[in-house]
Amino acid sequence: MVGLHKSEFKNPVVRWIDQRLPIPSLLQKEYAQFPTPKNFNYFWNFGALAMVNLVIMIVTGVFLAMHYTPHTAHAFDSVERIMRDVNYGWLIRYIHMNGASMFFIVVYIHIFRGLYYGSYKAPRELLWMLGVVILLLLMATAFMGYVLPWGQMSFWGATVITNLFSAIPIVGPDIVVWLWGGFSVDNPTLNRFFSLHYLLPFVIVGVVFLHIVALHVTGSNNPLGIEPKGPQDTIPFHPYYTIKDTFGLCIYLIVFAFFVFFAPNYMGHPDNYIPANPLVTPAHIVPEWYFLPFYAILRAVPDKLGGVLLMFGSILILFVLPWLDTSPVRSMRFRPLARPFFWMFAISCVVLGYCGAMPAEGIWVTISRVGTAYYFMYFLVILPLLGKLERPLKLPESISAPVLRGGGPVPAAAAAKPMEKA
């Protein structure tokens, strides 16, 4: 018979399906046998955690949408109804609400993992860029989701963020009216945000799929930042990393559950429990915590267009990072000079986040400016120069070498095996 897939499965039902639709073979190859560097640390859990988080958000979101009303007159009350009347509504909403924060915690750790271990460098540039696309989609989705409860922070957050587009010369004001569907943030805006908030997670699923396909072409990076030299450097994904990811997942779920059950509003803002009022701006508008560093960059610049450009630029610059970092060495473990600059960068992000939560006056503006300057310096000056000036430490011969004293030589039989990628 022409065209039937050669299946290795013994179970007749699985075999019958696999011959016609070889998904079992694909999973076997990409998730069971998949040769994975054997030296992962727990920072390599966070991709899997982000995926689980995405599923949690979609499931809770679908159920919340069954009870939510996207209308300015009913939105706030329908959310309160979910909290008080709907069976387990409080649980589903608190999971969804804290899930957004957990998502950013997980994704930010995942990104800093990539920055520290140089996971964005060749040949993983496109893998990294797809990740930046996911980050942007995630931010858009989170922002629009925060508008839906139609509290004061929802309304004024939406007003401030949509007004960012008015900074675009000439067409800016028309774009803002188009985004709003009116002359202010109002019912048409709420309706379309609900529609897009439901749509974008599925777009994220699509880009995550591409992210994983790209990952399975190049293989994973690892804490040493050197490629596996043969089968002695890798282990099959299952059961070694399925069990490691499961352990990490348990820890993550404990932290998640702690917030949901004991501090559900800790990461939110109390003003969002006041119904939206277009005539009164809260004295102190702040975005959700995960946007604070970018908000600080926005406010650090005295010019409106300049502030908006720098804020978007702070994320867009990640797209070109693979070409800005000129060092051929991936892992910061072997970059003694780059390492302190990296930690200063991490600190600058935290400091910017703190400044973003403070009023935009006095010392906070100055600190924000210093933080913003360092943020861009790191990408535009420090990383390009370090690649030329720095003398990296000697890289180990292979992933096995530092573990097996003497650096396990490649067994002849294994080296001859063609299935292993270089």
Added chain:
Amino acid sequence: MADAATATAPAQAQGSEPPRRDFLKLVTAAMGGVAVGAFAWPFIASMNPSASVLALASTEVDLAPIAEGQAITVMWRGKPVFVRHRTPEDIAAARDVNLAQLPDPQPDSARVQKPEWLVMIGVCTHLGCVPLGQRPTDQKGDFGGWFCPCHGSHYDTSGRIRRGPAPRNLEIPEYTFLTETSIRIG
């Protein structure tokens, strides 16, 4: 049939000029692009303000009850409009300004139809917050007009930006005096 097809294909590739096939491809792609654009247009346009939103375009305001020094806020197109009955001191302060020093130079006389009535959209030109300054207890900023608490823009008694990140003066809506003491905005 099969023979004829295989016989003519190489002849065509050799005999006729290749640009003809390229031209057809280009025209097809271009027409496809136009079609996608034309199909996208209604969807993009559907996000612009609808007829019902545009219909709520004007509001009438009775000015008689507003005493000198008082201000009221009315809704117009979902936005707050500030109507302030200015005192002679307010007017004097607004007119006694070196225009060259302003970020968005505009004389006070260009911003009012009658000097005692200042009518403007109460939306900060920075990122759209509602500035404080309407109530007597509000913070009015360093120039006695309005102060935006979001990002610290100071407006004077003519609603002009004096300090802070806002790029432009508070916007003046279109309005007409129907009688001595009433206006229609929009």
